Amino acid sequence: MLSIDAKKIRELSCSSAEPKDLERLCEKISQSEFLKTSELFNMLWGERNLFDDCDGKVFEKLLCEIFSFSGISPIFKNGVFPFLPNITFEFVAYSLEEGPVIYRFMERLTKDLKYFDFKSYFLKQNFKNTKSYVFTISNNSVQSISENIQMIGINEIVDVSSFELDELISKLEGYTFCLPPKIEVLKTHEF
Numbered sequence: 001m002l003s004i005d006a007k008k009i010r011e012l013s014c015s016s017a018e019p020k021d022l023e024r025l026c027e028k029i030s031q032s033e034f035l036k037t038s039e040l041f042n043m044l045w046g047e048r049n050l051f052d053d054c055d056g057k058v059f060e061k062l063l064c065e066i067f068s069f070s071g072i073s074p075i076f077k078n079g080v081f082p083f084l085p086n087i088t089f090e091f092v093a094y095s096l097e098e099g100p101v102i103y104r105f106m107e108r109l110t111k112d113l114k115y116f117d118f119k120s121y122f123l124k125q126n127f128k129n130t131k132s133y134v135f136t137i138s139n140n141s142v143q144s145i146s147e148n149i150q151m152i153g154i155n156e157i158v159d160v161s162s163f164e165l166d167e168l169i170s171k172l173e174g175y176t177f178c179l180p181p182k183i184e185v186l187k188t189h190e191f
Helices: 006-012 019-031 037-046 055-069 112-126 139-148 163-173
Strands: 075-081 084-095 099-105 131-136 156-159
Touching (some): 055 099, 084 112, 156 163
Antiparallel strands (some): 084 099
16 A cells, blocks of 8 residues: 655645645545555646646656655765766656666657667667656657557656556566666776
């Protein structure tokens, strides 16, 4: 059973949220028992007007919180790898088993998907076990894109409103997430 701290929800909310609406949501959360991650996400997404003016940022915040509740942390924002200095990855976690696990949260799948696919491919050239996931709320787009576009770097496009999120969270919970190790760029002896 999943639980969520109502205090965290208050921290995510925007200042324009009505206090009574926010308290109602916090009470609803504390009294609910969520068996699946997707149930929790769908309930919070339905109340997104309490959080922010920009749905995309809310989408990112909610998924990061859900990952954190599931033990998938730390997650780093705007990560840059030394071998790819001009490429920024929006969200990165590091697991002992797979190395970098990169995420892209897209409320709607757009042309940025192909760009993220290329970035994922380049990262996999340096870290062979890298996992790359795109999370979206747009189920029709997932089916259409999965059938029509050849992905070279992305491992999976996940519809967060479905069982796909639950399956992936279960899989990721099996990894040990930690801070990435320090990488020596050059090993040498003094001359």
